Amino acid sequence: xxxNNSVFIIDGCRSPIGRGHPEKGMYKNxxxxxxxxxxxxxxxxxxxxxxxTIDDFYLGCVGQHLEQGKNLARQILLLAGxxxxxPGATVNRLCASSFSALQMAFDSIKSGSNNAVLVGGxxxxxxxxxxxxxxxxxxxxxxxxxxxxxxxxxxxxxxxIYEISREEQDKFTIESNERYFKAKxxxxxxxxxxxxxxxxxxEVLNDEDPRVSSLEKLATLKTVFKEDGTIxxxxxxxxxxxxxxxxxxxxxxxxxxxxxxxxxxxxxxNIGLNPTVMGLxxxxxxxxLLQRTGLSMSDIGLFEINEAFAAQxxxxxxxxxxxxxxxxxxxxxVAMGHxxxxxxxxxxxxxxxxxxxRNVKYGIASLCVGQxxxxxxxxxxx
Numbered sequence: 435x436x437x438n439n440s441v442f443i444i445d446g447c448r449s450p451i452g453r454g455h456p457e458k459g460m461y462k463n464x465x466x467x468x469x470x471x472x473x474x475x476x477x478x479x480x481x482x483x484x485x486x487t488i489d490d491f492y493l494g495c496v497g498q499h500l501e502q503g504k505n506l507a508r509q510i511l512l513l514a515g516x517x518x519x520x521p522g523a524t525v526n527r528l529c530a531s532s533f534s535a536l537q538m539a540f541d542s543i544k545s546g547s548n549n550a551v552l553v554g555g556x557x558x559x560x561x562x563x564x565x566x567x568x569x570x571x572x573x574x575x576x577x578x579x580x581x582x583x584x585x586x587x588x589x590x591x592x593x594x595i596y597e598i599s600r601e602e603q604d605k606f607t608i609e610s611n612e613r614y615f616k617a618k619x620x621x622x623x624x625x626x627x628x629x630x631x632x633x634x635x636x637e638v639l640n641d642e643d644p645r646v647s648s649l650e651k652l653a654t655l656k657t658v659f660k661e662d663g664t665i666x667x668x669x670x671x672x673x674x675x676x677x678x679x680x681x682x683x684x685x686x687x688x689x690x691x692x693x694x695x696x697x698x699x700x701x702x703x704n705i706g707l708n709p710t711v712m713g714l715x716x717x718x719x720x721x722x723l724l725q726r727t728g729l730s731m732s733d734i735g736l737f738e739i740n741e742a743f744a745a746q747x748x749x750x751x752x753x754x755x756x757x758x759x760x761x762x763x764x765x766x767x768v769a770m771g772h773x774x775x776x777x778x779x780x781x782x783x784x785x786x787x788x789x790x791x792r793n794v795k796y797g798i799a800s801l802c803v804g805q806x807x808x809x810x811x812x813x814x815x816x
């Protein structure tokens with residue numbers, strides 16, 4: 435058995451990711467809470483647990499917890515028919531919301547407060563846009579050269595600093611999609627994607643956004659954030675809808691689960707940085723994580739860095755000198771889309787299943803976070 439106070443992910447799964455469009459996306463008629471309920475129910479069907487032993491539920495979400503009754507976590511529990519004794523809390527750290535929900539579970543188990551925690555993330559950007567009810571204090575921008583709330587402009591700044599061309603970003607986009615489709619063909623995503631039933635009783639099994647393209651076609655797209663810039667809709671992560679769920683536990687609970695688990699969570703860090711270059715968050719977070727754990731870059735078998743923008747991931751890869759064959763090996767958000775509250779947990783689940791597939795001992799998941807933050811998590815497979 436692992437040492438005391440170890441924390442394990444027993445299993446994790448996600449919905450297919452839909453295009454975040456209020457009229458055309460595949461989830462246009464499905465609420466965020468319904469999406470969360472179906473994904474959570476699918477997770478519970480995959481693992482053998484006693485519901486009354488679950489101590490808490492932490493859910494990452496950026497927008498829907500306001501639109502659909504504030505604490506969406508508690509509502510999903512009740513809608514899913516779980517015991518009323520299980521509490522729930524909704525967490526918002528923008529792109530890392532469900533990542534931070536997972537950290538809360540990790541910390542609570544490490545401290546002995548909990549022994550079994552459900553973790554989730556959900557976002558329906560087709561129903562609640564990123565700018566909904568936003569009213570920033572103008573004083574936030576007095577010390578910076580532009581309003582860093584525009585994430586696209588922060589990516590454009592990294593493209594300028596690192597001299598990342600439009601063509602290099604488009605090549606990254608093509609590779610992200612190619613890796614995704616190769617993984618799909620090899621049935622990798624069968625390990626993590628669960629079917630979702632729509633209101634018309636049809637079932638969706640596939641992500642909506644990935645597509646095959648060419649450099650010639652991508653070169654015809656207009657830039658989105660600057661007329662003379664390099665960032666397009668294709669080399670950015672798409673606005674999207676989706677949900678992810680995982681079961682996290684300590685040693686005592688693991689003994690009731692036949693000692694089966696995907697990965698052990700070893701360490702988690704958070705950092706802050708200049709918000710105009712928020713895309714470099716993974717650089718500082720991963721360096722801090724390695725320093726804390728005493729590991730080196732060469733010790734890490736796989737990296738999963740959320741693809742907010744192709745330029746942002748390229749900049750992080752250059753700074754950290756990550757070999758291409760170790761980074762986002764099954765594609766990323768540039769291909770699939772980026773449902774804000776879901777993505778943090780999604781990349782951890784993908785990394786965990788990738789580590790199992792490749793028999794890798796150590797993996798790191800990391801995200802850049804709006805307003806100038808970064809997060810990173812070390813996973814170990816025994």
